[in-house]
Amino acid sequence: MNLQEHAIDELGEVFYIPDFITEEEEAYLIRKIQDAPQYNWKALANRRLQLWGGQLTSKNVLLAQPLPSFVEVYPNILDRLKSSGAFSTSPHKVLNHIILNEYLPGQGIMPHQDGPAYHPVVATISLRSHTAFHYYRYTTENQDVLDATARIIVPTPVLSVLLEPRSVIITSGSMYTSHLHGIQEQKVDHITAGDGETGCPPKFTDLDVVVANWRLLTGTQVKSAMFKGGALERGVRYSLTCRDVEKVASSLKR
Ligand SMILES: O=C(O)CCC(=O)C(=O)O
Numbered sequence: 071m072n073l074q075e076h077a078i079d080e081l082g083e084v085f086y087i088p089d090f091i092t093e094e095e096e097a098y099l100i101r102k103i104q105d106a107p108q109y110n111w112k113a114l115a116n117r118r119l120q121l122w123g124g125q126l127t128s129k130n131v132l133l134a135q136p137l138p139s140f141v142e143v144y145p146n147i148l149d150r151l152k153s154s155g156a157f158s159t160s161p162h163k164v165l166n167h168i169i170l171n172e173y174l175p176g177q178g179i180m181p182h183q184d185g186p187a188y189h190p191v192v193a194t195i196s197l198r199s200h201t202a203f204h205y206y207r208y209t210t211e212n213q214d215v216l217d218a219t220a221r222i223i224v225p226t227p228v229l230s231v232l233l234e235p236r237s238v239i240i241t242s243g244s245m246y247t248s249h250l251h252g253i254q255e256q257k258v259d260h261i262t263a264g265d266g267e268t269g270c271p272p273k274f275t276d277l278d279v280v281v282a283n284w285r286l287l288t289g290t291q292v293k294s295a296m297f298k299g300g301a302l303e304r305g306v307r308y309s310l311t312c313r314d315v316e317k318v319a320s321s322l323k324r
């Protein structure tokens with residue numbers, strides 16, 4: 071796979087690959103996720119999550135646990151991501167940690183950075199529902215403040231993407247190290263139609279920002295919204311956030 075053909079930003083740091091997994095694989099993964107015992111879920115204020123591959127210590131060391139067979143055997147997400155080239159420069163050349171997030175319609179995640187525990191590449195697979203995913207930057211004022219929470223975020227995203235179910239989005243470079251990303255808490259994503267040409271691309275209506283990956287979208291309903299406009303209702307979405315934790319403790323080191 072030539073990752074650069076999937077670049078959706080000017081610097082070539084963000085890549086969108088539609089239909090990264092099949093519908094059968096998606097159905098299987100969702101069944102496995104839903105079959106997990108209640109105690110595997112960690113409840114947060116506005117979403118639930120599961121950690122696969124172990125916990126991180128306060129010093130950002132992964133206490134590695136085996137990954138579930140349904141990411142290593144069928145479907146073999148590990149190898150598939152490896153052959154995408156996404157982790158070719160990471161220390162273990164492959165992901166070793168996955169956060170599974172569950173979002174109900176109307177739930178999201180505040181703009182944030184993923185931090186220094188991971189090699190600065192993240193691959194996020196979406197299951198079951200689409201969502202709208204935005205990248206943000208800090209203002210240049212206040213730049214020397216070391217505490218990221220004290221810095222000001224520019225409210226208009228620098229890049230906005232429509233993530234389809236079964237797609238993967240890969241974020242690397244400065245988009246990982248110095249930008250933020252988030253999902254707004256919405257039940258519906260309104261789309262303003264484009265004209266099918268680069269001069270007038272489709273937009274997310276509410277923020278008036280271009281759908282950066284509109285040319286790469288494959289879903290019938292989603293594509294129709296790009297050309298005719300429309301409202302895309304969010305369903306329950308699962309995301310698999312795949313990363314390579316740099317420091318690993320335990321005999322499971324890979
Ligand atoms: O669900 C997503 O697509 C994003 C999740 C995320 O940013 C994270 O887990 O750090």
Ligand SMILES: [Fe+2]
Nearest residue numbers: 182183184251
């Ligand atoms: Fe994140």
